[in-house]
Amino acid sequence: MTEVQTTARAQSDLSGAEQISLVDLLDRLLGTGVVLSGDIVISLAGVDLVQVRLHALICTIREDMAPPGGWTSRD
Amino acid sequence: MAEHGRYLFAIGRGIDGETVASTTGLRTAPLALVEHRGLQAVVCDVDLADFGEEALVRNLEDLRWLEEVARGHDHVVRTVGAEATIAPMRLVTILSGDASVRDRIEELHDELVDVLDRVDGRREWSVKAYAVPGREEPGPMSPRGTGSGSGAAYLQRKKEQAARRRTASERAVQVADEVHAHLAQHAVAGRRLQPQDPKLTGRTEPMILNGAYLVDVEHGEAFAAAVAEIDGRTIDATIEAQGPWPPYSFAVLE
Numbered sequence: 052m053t054e055v056q057t058t059a060r061a062q063s064d065l066s067g068a069e070q071i072s073l074v075d076l077l078d079r080l081l082g083t084g085v086v087l088s089g090d091i092v093i094s095l096a097g098v099d100l101v102q103v104r105l106h107a108l109i110c111t112i113r114e115d116m117a118p119p120g121g122w123t124s125r126d
Numbered sequence: 127m128a129e130h131g132r133y134l135f136a137i138g139r140g141i142d143g144e145t146v147a148s149t150t151g152l153r154t155a156p157l158a159l160v161e162h163r164g165l166q167a168v169v170c171d172v173d174l175a176d177f178g179e180e181a182l183v184r185n186l187e188d189l190r191w192l193e194e195v196a197r198g199h200d201h202v203v204r205t206v207g208a209e210a211t212i213a214p215m216r217l218v219t220i221l222s223g224d225a226s227v228r229d230r231i232e233e234l235h236d237e238l239v240d241v242l243d244r245v246d247g248r249r250e251w252s253v254k255a256y257a258v259p260g261r262e263e264p265g266p267m268s269p270r271g272t273g274s275g276s277g278a279a280y281l282q283r284k285k286e287q288a289a290r291r292r293t294a295s296e297r298a299v300q301v302a303d304e305v306h307a308h309l310a311q312h313a314v315a316g317r318r319l320q321p322q323d324p325k326l327t328g329r330t331e332p333m334i335l336n337g338a339y340l341v342d343v344e345h346g347e348a349f350a351a352a353v354a355e356i357d358g359r360t361i362d363a364t365i366e367a368q369g370p371w372p373p374y375s376f377a378v379l380e
Contacts, residue, residue: 071371074326075252076196078319078336079374080217 129174131220132160132227134167135202137238138212141166149205152198157206160224162231165238168206169227177220186218203372213241213377241377248314248340249370253353254322255305255335255363257298301362302335312352313339317375334363338375346370 071079133152143159151157151170160167175181185191196217203214221227231238310316321333341349350367357365 071200071252071368073193073196074322075368076200077192077217078322079338080196080199080214 129178130171131174131177132169132223133172133177134169134215134219134221134227134230135199136206136212136214137165137167137231137242138207138210139165139242140210141168141206141212142209145206145209149202151202152195157202160227160231162228163235165231165235165242167227167231168202168212169224170202172220177218182218200372203374207372211242211246212372213238213245214372214374244315245340245373245376247343248373248376249343249346250373250375251313251339251341251346251349251353251367251369252371253305253309253335253337253339253365253367254333255302255337255360255365256329256331257294257301257334258362258364259331297362298332298334301360305335305356305360305363305365306337308356309337309339309349309352312345312349313341315340315376319375331364335365340373340376341370343370 135151135157141159146157146159146168149157152172153176155170155172157168157170160169176185199214199217203212206212207214221230306316306318317338319336319338321336324330324332327333339349346369350369353365353367357363
């Protein structure tokens with residue numbers, strides 16, 4: 052079965068395109084995209100963003116199966 | 127006093143100033159355009175208490191924080207990219223100020239122009255193929271009648287199961303290669319991303335292909351039709367297309 056949602060409008064107007072699932076979005080926003088290096092003030096030294104992504108997502112999914120009171124520290 | 131950085135969403139050309147003025151960035155911060163040598167950077171202020179190095183390490187582990195920023199980033203990219211040509215930046219690309227943004231454009235100008243030329247008038251389509259469940263299960267079985275309880279028969283069945291699993295996984299690799307090669311012919315460019323873990327897809331069938339394809343805007347429907355066509359004649363896999371999306375997978379600087 053193929054699920055394709057497309058309209059003439061959606062093809063020329065990205066704001067009308069279907070929403071990307073979070074996993075797909077992070078695949079792209081963390082895995083690829085233009086990477087600017089140099090004197091970026093935020094250097095994420097030693098942090099592999101892709102690892103962070105998977106860690107966060109898998110933790111959450113596991114957390115869903117465990118009792119609440121979890122891993123996030125929201126202020 | 128709060129220290130701020132400039133969050134960079136995308137660099138592009140032909141971006142409409144009014145669209146930028148009427149769109150909010152992260153945390154309701156207004157968007158701004160930084161222009162240099164014919165290119166435009168889409169930026170907004172972010173508080174370094176939230177987006178500084180130490181804070182980011184903590185916040186990137188917080189799925190709600192990550193989702194809010196990723197959705198905000200995507201919203202801006204889609205909105206300003208709807209009628210313009212843009213190269214989206216990686217998530218949390220943060221610079222010290224507008225001068226630093228201009229320095230980056232100056233330094234990478236020619237490569238940015240190459241990227242923009244590549245994605246101009248094109249959109250990304252995602253195609254995922256999942257192995258059809260159970261297809262590896264049926265198959266010739268040894269007669270189970272006599273001696274099925276014997277050690278030799280048990281080992282024989284185990285060997286056959288292992289062989290079928292091996293065949294199924296070889297077949298999955300072959301199907302994924304064929305689907306990707308076929309769809310790449312219908313696209314300007316194709317890339318294979320890492321197939322997603324079943325824990326993340328929430329599906330039991332293994333993902334065998336996580337492809338991204340760069341397609342001319344006017345060929346979007348034809349591409350979707352090509353996906354439907356290959357799905358229809360591929361019995362070993364379910365093939366699904368989604369799009370059109372901003373050209374995230376094709377905005378990498380070489």
